[in-house]
Amino acid sequence: MVETEVLQPDAAGIARAGQILRAGGLVSFPTETVYGLGADASNDHAVARIFEAKGRPRFNPLIVHLPDVAAVARYARLEGAAERLADAFWPGPLTLVLPLREGGGLSPLVSAGLPTVAVRVPDHALARALLAAADRPVAAPSANPSGRIxxxxxxxxxxxxxxxxxxxxDGGPCAVGVESTIVGFDPVPVLLRPGGLPVEAIESCLGAALVHHAPDAAINAPGQLASHYAPEAPLRLNAATANPGERLLGFGPVDGAVLNLSPSGDMVEAAANLFHHLHALDAGGAAPIAVSPIPDTGLGRAINDRLRRAAAPRG
Incomplete structure (x- = not known):
């Protein structure tokens, strides 16, 4: 057990967080998507502690967070379609899985032994201030026990x-509320995980449709485990109404919802509320949760992806 400090989002808090990261410690920090659990991505022991703290499977890669596009070139090769996406959407809720650059110095635990690395430049002033203060590449999955909300x-x-x-x-609540969209290149652009950047925006930038990662393919990016993002309570999806004993997590103008992701049907509001509402329902007891249908377009793809994984059978 360690004593977990809560640091304020000021110069002293940022400096202290950077000091902890350089010393091999773990710091959770906000991004526009969710809170990440950061460690020095060049320090094997620090990265191993992420897996230990989360109870995370070692075959599940991590995302490396960097303060700007220029820093990416030290650790990965950014070219072609990947460079076009970086120019269009970084900083922002997009992660690119890129070929590792030899001699970059990242711990092999970050990439789970793969020849690629997941990289992101977050669109959050406090996150980028911390990355600059740490002066290290920061590996950061979501800051929760593995598989949980x-x-x-x-x-x-x-x-x-x-x-x-x-x-x-502590930087307050996250604005986007779901993890980043992940795109790989094999060699064409492949959607590895839907997220906070709508697929339609990426396809518009590329002028072509993304290939979709096969559900039974090998794990090659974060967030691909079948059971993930799960509350303690079981979930039932696409529920018109709640069954006896269930609590309804609504979307749109539905009656009887204990909580509603967005009464007006706004996808941005729903994404921002998703994990917050699941946490609140989980704290309210173990009764099953029924979830209203959510359109599978735009940010709805990311919301439905998280809900399907949260409702999947658990190992």
Missing amino acids: SPTEAGHVISGLGGRIEAVL
Whole structure:
């Protein structure tokens, strides 16, 4: 057990968080998507502690967070379609899986032994200030026990990982509320995980449709485990109404919802509320959760992806 500090989003808090990362400690920090659990991505022991703290399978790769596009070139090769997407959407909720650059110095634990690395430049001023203060590449999966609901507030992090990590940099609630969209190149652009950047925007930039990662293919990016993002309570999806004993998580103008992702049917609001509402329902007891149907377009793809994994059979 360690004492988990809660750091304020000021110069002193950022400096302290950077100091902890350089010393090999774990710091949770906000991004525009969810709170990440950061460690020095060049330090084998620090990266191993991420897996230990989360109880995360070692074959599941991590995302490396960097302060700007220029920093990416030190660790990965950014060219062609990947460079076009980086120019269009970084900083932002997009992760690119790129060929590793030899001699970059990243821990092999970050890439799970693969010849590629997942990289992102977050669109969050506090996150980028921390990355600059740390002066290190920062590996950061979501700051939650593996397979559980992702955190969108500092309190969620403390609830799940308090006593296992050195600090949480409290930057308030996350604006996007679902993890980044992940795109790989094999060699054509492939959607590896839907997320906070709509697929339609990526396809418009590329002028071509994305290939979709096969559900039974080998794991080659974060967030691909069949059971993931799960509350303690079981979930039933595409529910018109709640059955007796269930609690309804609504979407749109539905009656009887305990909580509603967006009464007006706004996808941005729904994405921002998803993990927050699942945390609240989980804290309210173990009764099953029924979830209203959500259109599978735009951010709805990411919401439905998280809900399907949350409802999947658990190992």
